[in-house]
Amino acid sequence: MAEHKTKLIEELDLFINARNPQGELGDKLLDWMTINHENLAQWGVSHLDISKDDIILDIGCGGGVNVERFLKMSENKVFGLDYSELAVKRSIQLNQTAVDEGRCEIIHSSVSEMPFEDESFDIVTAFESVYFWPDISNDLKEVRRVLKEDGIIFICNEAVPKKDDERQAELVELLDMNIYSDDELDEYLRQAGFSDVLCFLKEGPDSVTNEIITWICVIARK
Numbered sequence: 001m002a003e004h005k006t007k008l009i010e011e012l013d014l015f016i017n018a019r020n021p022q023g024e025l026g027d028k029l030l031d032w033m034t035i036n037h038e039n040l041a042q043w044g045v046s047h048l049d050i051s052k053d054d055i056i057l058d059i060g061c062g063g064g065v066n067v068e069r070f071l072k073m074s075e076n077k078v079f080g081l082d083y084s085e086l087a088v089k090r091s092i093q094l095n096q097t098a099v100d101e102g103r104c105e106i107i108h109s110s111v112s113e114m115p116f117e118d119e120s121f122d123i124v125t126a127f128e129s130v131y132f133w134p135d136i137s138n139d140l141k142e143v144r145r146v147l148k149e150d151g152i153i154f155i156c157n158e159a160v161p162k163k164d165d166e167r168q169a170e171l172v173e174l175l176d177m178n179i180y181s182d183d184e185l186d187e188y189l190r191q192a193g194f195s196d197v198l199c200f201l202k203e204g205p206d207s208v209t210n211e212i213i214t215w216i217c218v219i220a221r222k
């Protein structure tokens with residue numbers, strides 16, 4: 001029992017970094033997320049049509065693994081943005097060659113006020129990040145501002161609200177996060193001026209861990 005509790009506390013100490021990875025545990029969590037979000041990211045991206053000339057921004061880029069992925073899918077510029085300085089540093093390290101070549105930029109900023117001109121991007125993505133956005137309604141409007149006409153927003157999360165899930169309730173409280181359902185995301189996106197909202201859900205046992213998962217991926221057009 002004592003051992004179980006210590007493990008839980010260690011786990012919570014680690015996961016508290018998901019909101020803003022910092023220091024040694026932040027580093028450890030970025031490694032953990034890079035590995036553990038891979039299946040989710042691959043599933044989500046399979047719903048996204050990416051052209052060679054798309055300019056892409058990944059918000060809440062964490063360790064930069066999705067920036068790396070997009071650099072292989074588009075021949076145009078790929079940007080990452082995160083308000084954790086550590087995440088920015090790690091994303092630059094991972095994509096150093098593309099950064100040096102001028103094909104990739106990693107920006108330290110919050111989603112709420114991004115240092116980009118209007119209509120800069122074809123696609124804006126957010127993997128496991130919207131939970132932490134300070135004001136989802138306004139932040140989605142900010143995303144819409146930086147998207148080109150007909151540009152695409154893509155949101156991909158490994159969590160949807162579950163009533164009797166104690167672990168989820170614990171994490172929500174610990175991290176002060178918001179977990180959104182497909183209906184809620186649909187509503188927020190439409191209110192922010194997006195259209196053609198498409199929601200995809202994947203439910204059932206994970207092919208690798210056998211854990212029961214509910215993944216969500218939402219795509220909408222400016």
Ligand SMILES: C[S@@+](CC[C@H](N)C(=O)[O-])C[C@H]1O[C@@H](n2cnc3c(N)ncnc32)[C@H](O)[C@@H]1O
Pocket residue numbers: 018019020021033034037059060061062063081082083084087109110111112126127128129132133134
């Ligand atoms: C759970 S991590 C996900 C990282 C990565 N996208 C992944 O899937 O592995 C959430 C990331 O969102 C970032 N984040 C949280 N709030 C943010 C905000 N307001 N603006 C920009 N980034 C934010 C955090 O710093 C963190 O790197």
